[in-house]
Amino acid sequence: MMLRLRVSFPDRPGALGQAARVLGTLGADILQVTVLERESGRAMDDFTVSWPGTVDADTVRDRLSGVPGMRVEGVWPTREVPGAAPDYDLLKHVAADPGRAFATLVDAVPDLVSAEWAAILSSESGELVHRSWQAPRTLDETGGLAGVKAADLAPLRPAVLGSGRHRMMSVPVPETGLHLIMARTDGPPFHRVELERAVRVLEIVSIMSRTS
Template sequence: MMLRLRVSFPDRPGALGQVARVLGTLGADILQVTVLERETGRAVDDFTVAWPGAADAETVRERLSVVPGIRVEAVWPTREIPGAAPDYDLLKHVATEPARAFATLVDAVPGLLSAEWAVAVSSGSGELVHRSWQAPAALDGEGGLLGVKAGDLTPLRPSTLASGSHRLMSLPVPGAGLHLILARPEGPSFHRAELDRAARVVEIVSIIGR
Protein backbone atom coordinates (compact mmCIF):
# COMPACT_ATOMS: atom_id res chain seq x y z
CA MET A 1 0.00 0.00 0.00
CA MET A 2 1.04 3.61 -0.58
CA LEU A 3 1.56 5.72 2.52
CA ARG A 4 2.77 9.20 3.24
CA LEU A 5 4.76 9.72 6.43
CA ARG A 6 5.53 13.11 7.98
CA VAL A 7 8.66 12.65 10.04
CA SER A 8 10.58 15.10 12.24
CA PHE A 9 14.22 14.32 13.07
CA PRO A 10 17.41 16.11 14.15
CA ASP A 11 18.80 18.35 11.40
CA ARG A 12 22.34 17.03 11.37
CA PRO A 13 24.53 15.20 8.85
CA GLY A 14 23.49 11.59 8.39
CA ALA A 15 20.07 11.95 10.04
CA LEU A 16 18.13 11.62 6.79
CA GLY A 17 20.12 8.51 5.95
CA GLN A 18 19.25 7.07 9.36
CA VAL A 19 15.54 7.58 8.70
CA ALA A 20 15.91 5.95 5.28
CA ARG A 21 17.73 2.97 6.80
CA VAL A 22 15.05 2.51 9.44
CA LEU A 23 12.30 2.57 6.81
CA GLY A 24 14.26 0.06 4.76
CA THR A 25 14.64 -2.36 7.67
CA LEU A 26 10.88 -2.15 8.20
CA GLY A 27 10.30 -3.19 4.59
CA ALA A 28 9.27 0.20 3.19
CA ASP A 29 10.33 1.22 -0.31
CA ILE A 30 10.94 4.99 -0.32
CA LEU A 31 9.50 6.46 -3.52
CA GLN A 32 9.82 10.18 -2.81
CA VAL A 33 11.04 12.62 -0.15
CA THR A 34 9.63 16.16 0.14
CA VAL A 35 11.49 18.64 2.34
CA LEU A 36 9.08 20.81 4.33
CA GLU A 37 11.32 22.67 6.75
CA ARG A 38 14.78 22.92 8.25
CA GLU A 39 14.50 25.04 11.40
CA THR A 40 15.37 25.09 15.11
CA GLY A 41 17.72 22.17 14.82
CA ARG A 42 15.14 19.78 13.40
CA ALA A 43 14.01 18.79 9.93
CA VAL A 44 10.50 17.87 8.78
CA ASP A 45 10.15 15.75 5.65
CA ASP A 46 7.30 13.91 3.98
CA PHE A 47 8.18 10.40 2.79
CA THR A 48 6.05 8.67 0.17
CA VAL A 49 6.59 4.94 0.61
CA ALA A 50 5.31 1.66 -0.71
CA TRP A 51 4.60 -0.48 2.33
CA PRO A 52 4.26 -4.25 2.02
CA GLY A 53 0.88 -5.70 2.86
CA ALA A 54 -1.82 -3.74 4.63
CA ALA A 55 0.13 -2.19 7.49
CA ASP A 56 -2.05 0.17 9.52
CA ALA A 57 -0.90 3.69 10.32
CA GLU A 58 -0.55 3.08 14.05
CA THR A 59 1.74 0.10 13.53
CA VAL A 60 3.97 2.16 11.24
CA ARG A 61 4.03 5.01 13.74
CA GLU A 62 4.91 2.76 16.67
CA ARG A 63 7.74 0.99 14.87
CA LEU A 64 9.37 4.23 13.76
CA SER A 65 8.89 6.14 17.02
CA VAL A 66 11.11 3.78 19.01
CA VAL A 67 14.17 5.19 17.20
CA PRO A 68 15.82 7.95 19.30
CA GLY A 69 15.37 11.41 17.81
CA ILE A 70 12.70 10.42 15.28
CA ARG A 71 9.18 11.77 15.77
CA VAL A 72 6.42 10.56 13.48
CA GLU A 73 3.92 13.41 13.09
CA ALA A 74 1.47 11.59 10.81
CA VAL A 75 0.91 8.54 8.64
CA TRP A 76 -1.86 8.49 6.06
CA PRO A 77 -2.79 6.80 2.75
CA THR A 78 -1.95 8.65 -0.44
CA ARG A 79 -2.76 8.34 -4.13
CA GLU A 80 0.01 10.64 -5.33
CA ILE A 81 2.28 9.43 -8.13
CA PRO A 82 5.93 9.83 -7.09
CA GLY A 83 8.08 11.55 -9.69
CA ALA A 84 5.12 13.06 -11.50
CA ALA A 85 4.76 16.81 -12.11
CA PRO A 86 1.10 17.50 -11.28
CA ASP A 87 1.68 21.26 -10.98
CA TYR A 88 2.80 21.45 -14.60
CA ASP A 89 0.06 19.13 -15.81
CA LEU A 90 -2.59 21.26 -14.10
CA LEU A 91 -1.23 24.49 -15.56
CA LYS A 92 -1.01 22.92 -19.04
CA HIS A 93 -4.69 21.94 -18.92
CA VAL A 94 -5.66 25.39 -17.64
CA ALA A 95 -3.70 27.10 -20.41
CA THR A 96 -5.28 24.80 -23.02
CA GLU A 97 -8.82 25.60 -21.89
CA PRO A 98 -8.76 28.83 -19.83
CA ALA A 99 -12.57 29.10 -19.80
CA ARG A 100 -12.57 26.08 -17.43
CA ALA A 101 -9.57 27.29 -15.44
CA PHE A 102 -11.17 27.24 -12.00
CA ALA A 103 -13.07 23.99 -12.51
CA THR A 104 -9.83 22.35 -13.65
CA LEU A 105 -8.04 23.75 -10.60
CA VAL A 106 -10.63 22.27 -8.23
CA ASP A 107 -10.56 18.89 -9.94
CA ALA A 108 -6.77 18.58 -10.02
CA VAL A 109 -5.40 20.38 -6.96
CA PRO A 110 -6.06 17.59 -4.40
CA GLY A 111 -3.47 15.47 -6.19
CA LEU A 112 -0.85 18.18 -5.71
CA LEU A 113 -1.10 18.22 -1.93
CA SER A 114 -2.15 14.71 -0.89
CA ALA A 115 -5.63 16.05 -0.12
CA GLU A 116 -8.89 14.14 -0.41
CA TRP A 117 -11.04 16.74 -2.13
CA ALA A 118 -11.44 20.41 -3.05
CA VAL A 119 -14.24 22.88 -3.64
CA ALA A 120 -14.59 26.43 -4.91
CA VAL A 121 -17.02 28.65 -3.03
CA SER A 122 -18.22 32.20 -3.55
CA SER A 123 -16.22 34.55 -1.34
CA GLY A 124 -19.32 36.57 -0.57
CA SER A 125 -22.10 34.04 0.01
CA GLY A 126 -20.14 30.87 0.65
CA GLU A 127 -22.18 29.16 -2.07
CA LEU A 128 -20.52 26.07 -3.52
CA VAL A 129 -19.57 26.78 -7.14
CA HIS A 130 -17.58 23.67 -8.10
CA ARG A 131 -16.44 20.51 -6.30
CA SER A 132 -14.10 17.64 -7.02
CA TRP A 133 -15.60 14.17 -7.26
CA GLN A 134 -15.04 13.19 -3.60
CA ALA A 135 -16.20 16.48 -2.11
CA PRO A 136 -19.45 16.70 -0.12
CA ALA A 137 -22.52 18.13 -1.80
CA ALA A 138 -22.69 20.86 0.85
CA LEU A 139 -20.33 22.40 3.38
CA ASP A 140 -22.90 22.49 6.16
CA GLY A 141 -25.97 20.52 7.10
CA GLU A 142 -26.37 16.79 6.54
CA GLY A 143 -23.51 15.33 4.54
CA GLY A 144 -21.44 18.50 4.83
CA LEU A 145 -18.80 19.84 7.16
CA LEU A 146 -20.90 20.46 10.24
CA GLY A 147 -20.12 23.55 12.27
CA VAL A 148 -18.19 25.38 9.56
CA LYS A 149 -19.55 28.78 8.61
CA ALA A 150 -18.98 30.42 5.25
CA GLY A 151 -17.09 33.26 6.94
CA ASP A 152 -14.68 30.80 8.54
CA LEU A 153 -13.94 29.26 5.17
CA THR A 154 -13.19 32.52 3.34
CA PRO A 155 -10.39 34.34 5.19
CA LEU A 156 -8.63 37.25 3.52
CA ARG A 157 -5.31 35.40 3.28
CA PRO A 158 -4.30 31.80 2.54
CA SER A 159 -5.02 29.95 5.77
CA THR A 160 -5.28 26.55 7.38
CA LEU A 161 -8.10 25.54 9.69
CA ALA A 162 -9.86 22.46 11.01
CA SER A 163 -13.39 21.09 11.24
CA GLY A 164 -13.75 17.94 13.28
CA SER A 165 -11.43 15.35 11.74
CA HIS A 166 -10.92 17.41 8.57
CA ARG A 167 -7.78 19.46 8.04
CA LEU A 168 -8.63 22.34 5.71
CA MET A 169 -6.80 24.86 3.57
CA SER A 170 -8.53 27.97 2.23
CA LEU A 171 -7.09 30.28 -0.41
CA PRO A 172 -8.68 33.32 -2.03
CA VAL A 173 -8.56 33.19 -5.83
CA PRO A 174 -7.45 36.68 -6.92
CA GLY A 175 -9.88 38.52 -9.15
CA ALA A 176 -12.42 35.70 -9.28
CA GLY A 177 -14.55 36.25 -6.17
CA LEU A 178 -13.84 32.65 -5.19
CA HIS A 179 -12.14 30.72 -2.44
CA LEU A 180 -10.46 27.38 -3.03
CA ILE A 181 -10.88 24.98 -0.11
CA LEU A 182 -8.98 21.71 0.21
CA ALA A 183 -9.64 18.98 2.77
CA ARG A 184 -7.51 16.23 4.24
CA PRO A 185 -9.68 13.91 6.38
CA GLU A 186 -6.64 11.82 7.33
CA GLY A 187 -3.14 12.95 8.14
CA PRO A 188 -1.67 16.17 9.54
CA SER A 189 -2.66 19.78 9.13
CA PHE A 190 -1.40 21.37 5.93
CA HIS A 191 2.16 22.59 6.39
CA ARG A 192 3.03 26.19 5.53
CA ALA A 193 5.23 24.88 2.69
CA GLU A 194 2.13 23.20 1.22
CA LEU A 195 0.13 26.39 1.72
CA ASP A 196 2.78 28.43 -0.12
CA ARG A 197 2.89 25.93 -2.99
CA ALA A 198 -0.89 25.98 -3.40
CA ALA A 199 -1.01 29.78 -3.25
CA ARG A 200 1.49 30.07 -6.11
CA VAL A 201 -0.49 27.65 -8.27
CA VAL A 202 -3.75 29.47 -7.53
CA GLU A 203 -2.19 32.81 -8.43
CA ILE A 204 -1.01 31.53 -11.82
CA VAL A 205 -4.36 29.86 -12.56
CA SER A 206 -6.22 33.07 -11.70
CA ILE A 207 -4.05 35.02 -14.15
CA ILE A 208 -4.71 32.53 -16.95
CA GLY A 209 -8.40 32.24 -16.08
CA ARG A 210 -8.97 35.97 -16.26
Protein backbone atom coordinates (compact mmCIF):
# COMPACT_ATOMS: atom_id res chain seq x y z
CA MET A 1 0.00 0.00 0.00
CA MET A 2 1.36 3.42 -0.96
CA LEU A 3 0.41 6.61 0.86
CA ARG A 4 1.24 10.29 0.74
CA LEU A 5 1.77 11.98 4.12
CA ARG A 6 1.88 15.77 4.44
CA VAL A 7 3.70 16.73 7.60
CA SER A 8 4.49 20.14 9.12
CA PHE A 9 7.25 20.42 11.72
CA PRO A 10 9.71 22.92 13.22
CA ASP A 11 12.43 23.83 10.72
CA ARG A 12 15.38 22.77 12.84
CA PRO A 13 18.11 20.11 12.61
CA GLY A 14 16.87 16.63 13.43
CA ALA A 15 13.16 17.29 12.94
CA LEU A 16 13.02 15.46 9.60
CA GLY A 17 14.89 12.55 11.17
CA GLN A 18 12.30 12.34 13.95
CA ALA A 19 9.52 11.92 11.41
CA ALA A 20 11.54 9.28 9.55
CA ARG A 21 12.17 7.32 12.77
CA VAL A 22 8.47 7.28 13.66
CA LEU A 23 7.57 6.01 10.19
CA GLY A 24 10.29 3.39 10.46
CA THR A 25 8.90 2.03 13.73
CA LEU A 26 5.53 1.66 11.98
CA GLY A 27 7.13 -0.46 9.27
CA ALA A 28 7.01 2.18 6.55
CA ASP A 29 9.46 2.29 3.67
CA ILE A 30 10.08 5.96 2.77
CA LEU A 31 10.26 6.16 -1.02
CA GLN A 32 10.43 9.92 -1.51
CA VAL A 33 10.43 13.21 0.39
CA THR A 34 9.22 16.36 -1.37
CA VAL A 35 9.92 19.75 0.19
CA LEU A 36 6.86 22.01 -0.11
CA GLU A 37 7.84 25.03 1.96
CA ARG A 38 10.19 26.48 4.54
CA GLU A 39 8.55 29.53 6.11
CA SER A 40 8.39 31.29 9.50
CA GLY A 41 10.48 28.69 11.26
CA ARG A 42 8.41 25.73 10.06
CA ALA A 43 8.78 23.22 7.26
CA MET A 44 6.19 21.24 5.32
CA ASP A 45 7.14 18.07 3.46
CA ASP A 46 5.31 15.34 1.57
CA PHE A 47 6.45 11.79 2.32
CA THR A 48 5.64 9.04 -0.15
CA VAL A 49 5.74 5.78 1.81
CA SER A 50 4.82 2.16 1.31
CA TRP A 51 3.79 -0.61 3.68
CA PRO A 52 3.85 -4.33 2.98
CA GLY A 53 0.14 -4.54 3.84
CA THR A 54 -2.70 -2.25 4.86
CA VAL A 55 -2.15 0.47 7.43
CA ASP A 56 -4.46 2.43 9.68
CA ALA A 57 -4.12 6.08 8.65
CA ASP A 58 -5.33 7.20 12.10
CA THR A 59 -2.48 5.28 13.74
CA VAL A 60 0.04 6.99 11.47
CA ARG A 61 -1.48 10.37 12.24
CA ASP A 62 -1.51 9.75 16.00
CA ARG A 63 2.08 8.53 16.17
CA LEU A 64 3.49 11.42 14.15
CA SER A 65 1.37 13.98 16.01
CA GLY A 66 2.87 12.68 19.24
CA VAL A 67 6.22 14.26 18.34
CA PRO A 68 6.37 17.79 19.88
CA GLY A 69 5.73 20.48 17.28
CA MET A 70 4.77 18.04 14.52
CA ARG A 71 1.41 18.28 12.70
CA VAL A 72 -0.02 15.86 10.16
CA GLU A 73 -1.84 17.84 7.48
CA GLY A 74 -3.06 14.80 5.55
CA VAL A 75 -2.74 11.08 4.89
CA TRP A 76 -4.11 9.77 1.59
CA PRO A 77 -3.53 7.11 -1.09
CA THR A 78 -1.34 8.02 -4.05
CA ARG A 79 -0.67 6.45 -7.44
CA GLU A 80 2.44 8.50 -8.13
CA VAL A 81 5.47 6.24 -8.49
CA PRO A 82 8.58 7.81 -6.91
CA GLY A 83 11.38 8.28 -9.40
CA ALA A 84 9.03 8.14 -12.38
CA ALA A 85 8.50 11.07 -14.73
CA PRO A 86 4.75 11.18 -15.42
CA ASP A 87 4.92 14.75 -16.70
CA TYR A 88 7.44 13.73 -19.38
CA ASP A 89 5.32 10.70 -20.30
CA LEU A 90 2.27 12.95 -20.61
CA LEU A 91 4.05 15.40 -22.89
CA LYS A 92 5.38 12.53 -25.03
CA HIS A 93 1.84 11.24 -25.63
CA VAL A 94 0.56 14.75 -26.39
CA ALA A 95 3.38 15.31 -28.88
CA ALA A 96 2.49 12.05 -30.62
CA ASP A 97 -1.15 13.10 -31.07
CA PRO A 98 -1.66 16.85 -30.39
CA GLY A 99 -5.24 16.65 -31.66
CA ARG A 100 -6.09 14.71 -28.49
CA ALA A 101 -3.98 16.92 -26.22
CA PHE A 102 -6.65 17.78 -23.66
CA ALA A 103 -8.21 14.31 -23.61
CA THR A 104 -4.75 12.90 -22.90
CA LEU A 105 -4.18 15.57 -20.25
CA VAL A 106 -7.25 14.75 -18.14
CA ASP A 107 -6.35 11.06 -18.15
CA ALA A 108 -2.77 11.64 -16.98
CA VAL A 109 -2.69 14.84 -14.89
CA PRO A 110 -4.27 13.37 -11.71
CA ASP A 111 -1.14 11.27 -11.14
CA LEU A 112 1.02 14.41 -11.28
CA VAL A 113 -0.66 16.05 -8.28
CA SER A 114 -2.14 13.09 -6.34
CA ALA A 115 -5.65 13.96 -7.52
CA GLU A 116 -8.43 11.43 -8.03
CA TRP A 117 -9.84 12.85 -11.23
CA ALA A 118 -9.64 15.71 -13.73
CA ALA A 119 -12.00 17.40 -16.16
CA ILE A 120 -11.92 20.25 -18.65
CA LEU A 121 -15.04 22.38 -18.86
CA SER A 122 -16.32 25.64 -20.27
CA SER A 123 -16.23 28.54 -17.81
CA GLU A 124 -19.28 30.07 -19.53
CA SER A 125 -21.66 27.13 -19.88
CA GLY A 126 -20.17 24.64 -17.44
CA GLU A 127 -20.27 22.02 -20.20
CA LEU A 128 -17.82 19.18 -19.71
CA VAL A 129 -15.49 18.96 -22.70
CA HIS A 130 -13.19 16.20 -21.46
CA ARG A 131 -13.15 14.11 -18.29
CA SER A 132 -11.15 11.31 -16.77
CA TRP A 133 -13.13 8.15 -16.13
CA GLN A 134 -13.39 8.89 -12.38
CA ALA A 135 -14.80 12.40 -12.86
CA PRO A 136 -18.49 13.34 -12.39
CA ARG A 137 -20.45 13.31 -15.64
CA THR A 138 -22.21 16.66 -15.33
CA LEU A 139 -21.95 20.15 -13.89
CA ASP A 140 -25.41 20.98 -12.57
CA GLU A 141 -26.68 24.39 -11.54
CA THR A 142 -27.47 23.45 -7.94
CA GLY A 143 -24.58 21.45 -6.56
CA GLY A 144 -22.08 22.15 -9.26
CA LEU A 145 -19.22 19.84 -10.12
CA ALA A 146 -18.44 18.37 -6.68
CA GLY A 147 -19.78 21.57 -5.14
CA VAL A 148 -18.20 24.08 -7.53
CA LYS A 149 -20.39 26.04 -9.94
CA ALA A 150 -19.38 27.44 -13.30
CA ALA A 151 -19.54 30.94 -11.81
CA ASP A 152 -16.69 30.01 -9.49
CA LEU A 153 -14.44 29.57 -12.52
CA ALA A 154 -14.80 33.11 -13.83
CA PRO A 155 -11.46 34.49 -12.56
CA LEU A 156 -8.86 33.84 -15.23
CA ARG A 157 -6.20 32.68 -12.78
CA PRO A 158 -5.25 29.41 -11.11
CA ALA A 159 -7.12 28.85 -7.87
CA VAL A 160 -7.76 26.34 -5.12
CA LEU A 161 -11.50 25.68 -4.86
CA GLY A 162 -14.08 23.58 -3.06
CA SER A 163 -15.14 22.96 0.47
CA GLY A 164 -16.01 20.13 2.80
CA ARG A 165 -14.74 16.78 1.54
CA HIS A 166 -13.78 18.05 -1.89
CA ARG A 167 -10.29 19.42 -2.45
CA MET A 168 -10.09 21.04 -5.86
CA MET A 169 -8.03 23.33 -8.02
CA SER A 170 -8.87 25.13 -11.24
CA VAL A 171 -6.42 26.24 -13.90
CA PRO A 172 -7.57 28.26 -16.93
CA VAL A 173 -6.52 26.90 -20.31
CA PRO A 174 -4.83 29.83 -22.11
CA GLU A 175 -6.82 31.47 -24.92
CA THR A 176 -9.68 28.95 -24.87
CA GLY A 177 -12.30 29.92 -22.24
CA LEU A 178 -11.81 26.48 -20.71
CA HIS A 179 -10.76 25.40 -17.25
CA LEU A 180 -8.91 22.34 -16.06
CA ILE A 181 -10.35 21.04 -12.77
CA MET A 182 -8.57 18.51 -10.54
CA ALA A 183 -10.00 17.06 -7.35
CA ARG A 184 -9.42 14.67 -4.48
CA THR A 185 -11.67 13.75 -1.59
CA ASP A 186 -8.88 12.49 0.68
CA GLY A 187 -5.90 14.45 1.88
CA PRO A 188 -5.34 18.17 2.49
CA PRO A 189 -6.14 21.08 0.16
CA PHE A 190 -3.86 21.36 -2.84
CA HIS A 191 -0.61 23.13 -2.03
CA ARG A 192 0.66 25.99 -4.17
CA VAL A 193 3.55 23.74 -5.31
CA GLU A 194 1.01 21.30 -6.76
CA LEU A 195 -0.91 24.16 -8.35
CA GLU A 196 2.24 25.58 -9.93
CA ARG A 197 3.19 22.18 -11.34
CA ALA A 198 -0.23 21.80 -12.95
CA VAL A 199 0.00 25.32 -14.41
CA ARG A 200 3.37 24.64 -16.04
CA VAL A 201 2.26 21.35 -17.57
CA LEU A 202 -1.00 22.85 -18.84
CA GLU A 203 0.82 25.76 -20.48
CA ILE A 204 3.02 23.35 -22.45
CA VAL A 205 0.10 21.08 -23.40
CA SER A 206 -1.87 24.13 -24.56
CA ILE A 207 0.97 25.23 -26.85
CA MET A 208 1.36 21.72 -28.25
CA SER A 209 -2.39 21.43 -28.92
CA ARG A 210 -2.20 24.37 -31.31
CA THR A 211 0.18 22.47 -33.59
CA SER A 212 -2.51 19.94 -34.58
